[in-house]
Amino acid sequence: MIVNKSMFPLQAGFGVISKMNSQFALLQTQLGTGNKAQTLAQMGKDLPVSLSARSRLTQIEGYMGNVEQANLRLSFYNNALTRMDKMEGEARNSAVQGQYGSNNINMATLPGLSKARFDELVTMLNADVNGRYLYGGNKTDTLPLKPTEELLNGVGGRAGYATVVTERRAADLGQSGYGRLTADIDVLTPGTVTFAEDGAHPFGMKLSTVSQVGGRVVIDTSAQNADPAALAFTFDDANLPRAGESITLGFTLPDGSETQITLRASEEDTGTKGEFTIGEDAATTAANFQTALLEKIQIAAEGELMGASTFAAAENFFNAAGEPVVRVAGSDPYTATSLRVATPSDTVQWYNGETAAVSASNLGRLGVSSSGGNSVTVKGLEPSSFAHGFRITAASAQSSQFPPTATLPTVTQTAGPPSSLSVQFSQLPTAGDKVTFTLTEPSGKEREVTLEAVTGRAGPGQFTIGTVTAAGDAIANTTANFEQAITRSLSTTAALAEGNPRQAVSAAVEDNGRVNYGMQANEVGYLRMIRSFAALSIETYPEAAGAEDPNSIDLNPARARFDALASRQASQLSEARNSERGSIEMVTMELGVAQSNLLAATQRHTSYKAQLENLLGEAEAVNKEDIAMQLLALQTRLQASYQATAMVSQLSLVNFL
The missing domain is CATH 1.10.287 (Helix Hairpins)
Known part of the structure; x- marks a missing residue:
């Protein structure tokens, strides 16, 4: 075998x-x-699942990185805003009307404290996180603000805030020191005092109201609403004022605030400011009234007017979004009659970050007024600036009837500068008639606004055709309704053009989700602090420093300036402004919403990531x-x-x- x-x-x-x-x-x-496999080729049927899950995990990691970065910046914002809110309270408490301190210590220390706060605020607004400046909108590679000394005192021949204040104060005070007001007596009418503004310009104290107790003085108010405004006070020999009777005058100051003075008749000269002696005749009484009036005006000019002028200069220099930097025009500010747009070559431009060219707060630098009861005018604010606000570039009226009826308003548009629009109603419009005008932004973008006449209640973009009422005739009421409608439409259009500073910077935290957290140092909350701190830092009180008697009446002008500035700072930084758009508190709330959105996105990503990792584990592990x-x-x-x-x-x- x-x-x-x-x-x-x-x-x-x-x-x-x-x-x-x-x-x-x-x-x-x-x-x-x-792992099941060492190469993609070895994964077999699990390959699509693995690739899809890993791609999604990579996206989530990117989103989580964005969330982490945004949280870092938001934490910085929160710390800064908390400090700013505290600074507002400290500033209000450091300057209170009537509280001058022992030997006027509060007056002596206030400028230094205010400058320190101003410097701290500038430092915070110029801070950067990882090389990125956070308060300049999407311009993150340059300082949003100039340094403190440059802002206050200028540099290289360019004027700072202190120079702008000096010019503005001179323009508001005038050569006579009476706030650009005059009180004259004509030799031909010795019993009449003519009280008037010295010209048509934006400076000084503007007459707003007049009233009297007693009624024995004839007050001619026919030119009270003219430009320049004027009043005439006529005294009668047979009906002279009696002791205790008074005349009160109201004034609008350069910063928009109001003040008033009261002159009271007295039988004898007591030396009290604000009193005028009743003379033997009208001429003597008028002369005494003139003297007392000018004395009282001078006191107001040295106190309230100077405070208002300092804050008006702060608005001129520290311009808001949609506004240019402006300063007094001409070589002699005491006789100035206009403002001019400052240039970067002669004036420090305080803010270098991203900003809107149009603002809703000033209707896109357009003013709305009515005249004659049947005409509405929209006109660009002066001084004109092609880099700020809207220009009215076209306008027309369209009839609802064919052929067009004669009820259409007359529409007139002028190119300017400043550009303007006039709408005059000679007859009642027909329902459906329209007025259309075009607003052009500095960038060239055009926005069309249309207002349609309707009967009954008007909605957005509409105005009600008026009827005869106790308040006026139908055309006057139509004109008033049109004025209200055009103001609303301008505000809405300007708000759309302005946008939201928060949207200047955003983080992608989900496929279809972004969190906006941009910040601009010229928002109203920061701006009120900047203006207030700067205004109080450049005002000094040399009278108090050299006074032997801390209670001397010679200190009254200094104390009046202190009170005027303190009251304005308290108003600017008041808690009542917390609900304003752009206030420190509103910004804090908006950032709180952003943080909540980031937290919610983080939680969603964490949950989804865990699910994907489980799926990936089943496919690969x-x-x-x-x-x-x-x-x-x-x-x-x-x-x-x-x-x-x-x-x-x-x-x-x-x-x-």
């Missing part, structure tokens, strides 16, 4: 062992790495316990196969026999 190995196929056995060895090596690798059991089973099979193969390989006739 012949015995050979052909009955035992060793080659097939070796192939099986080789496959088991390969499988054993793969299981060892999986056990060591915890192995169960090490299962792999270990497979390894043990395969090892046993391999050992058995090796032994069987070894035994077969040793078969021979000799061994068989």
